[in-house]
Amino acid sequence: MTALTAAPRRATHTDTHRLSFAHLLKSETIKILTLRSTWWSLGVTAALSVGISLLIALATSGHNAGMAPTTIILAPTQFTMLVAGILGAIVVTGEYSTGMIRSTLTAEPRRGAVLLAKAIVVALTMMVTTVVIYAVAIAATAPLLGTSVDWSTPADSVVPLALGVVSMACFTLMGVGFGFLLRSGAGAIAVTVGVLFVLPIMLSLFSIAGPEWMWVVESGRYLPVSAAGSLTQPGVEDVLEPAVTMAGWVVGPLVLGWTALRSRDA
Template structure:
């Protein structure tokens, strides 16, 4: 009799107080944007991106602007991608370390919705930040560059810049996936840095091992950093393969993170 009476109360608790997805998005935005670590990460991203672009523009200005203006803006991505991935990881693992994830899952028991809402908010935050950074970098480097960006040719200007914005969001989402999968801040950061930075260096070292190992070097083009480089190359024609590669590196960690979120207790 007691068990039968308790069952409806449990059902009411899990359904009656469930947040709508719009409220869940708002809640995730408040949590993420009120973290000091978020603003530190975005600030470091902006400083690195604009600073490196200025240094490149200064270095090439004496040579008549030998680097394409779009590449001057996109070149810092090989460094800022690490900050983006780490941001995605700590946004998730920070909730596990403080225990806030339990409150989140109590308010919204649908764990897939929690992951999706957090992924959307983090990705949009990084995309908006990257667009602002690109605008500042373009304005700051324009007086130093030998040539200006030719906006009349979208394939050499708007397209690679837009894909650069998407790439930064993808790096962040990879960190989110690893965060949900590993739950440990140190572990998620280590894996993110390993995939984005260490693994490409390791595979490139096989180029000195002779032709028998060139397949390992060739495999490096299926890493996210290589895919992002191909996507953001001005005038690039074949974008399908790098786009699918990047999509795989985003979907894979997020899917594994979703499975871990569903199968393990918070």
């Protein structure tokens, strides 16, 4: 009995291969930042953001258009959100298409930790990129507008810009969730674009159908693009509803993706 008690415990598969979460974050960072698709996506996001902001600033320079500099900086979000969502999707589905996901799950059997680490790294990457983009756009548009962002009023400057950064991260996380759920690059991209771009247009078309269909149009405010628009509007006071809406669109796909990741083989 003593010999049996003193015998060392056999190392299990999980004990042997489980990584610390810090090492998992480092691994995901290396994988994501060494993908050409990541840099292409970030480059397209930067080009669209700065380019559209410059065009708006050029079109409104010398005119009393009533557009605040913050609004001009945030205006391209309705286009760059698509690139952000697609980036989140292809970061995940790319691993499934190459089979690398099997190596990832062998090194770290805790599938929830894998999803969490990938989500954190992708979201932080998009947030840092967005901060840099906003800084460049502010500096580039100031000479055309003859003025810059008034930082003395946080509600009209810091708050909407910060919420714009968070919104871009949320769009990316939606793509991550759809990627884990569908595992197909084409499928995840199609769903992401459908939710972010196609669905708002479809709901808005019901405005021509008559008053009895206005509830369909009104339901559009619960879409992520509408929530982001409300959150990033300068001077906005009521942020609870759009914040809850955005959180739901992030948590929903991620939970569905986590469920699919745990219940299906890689």
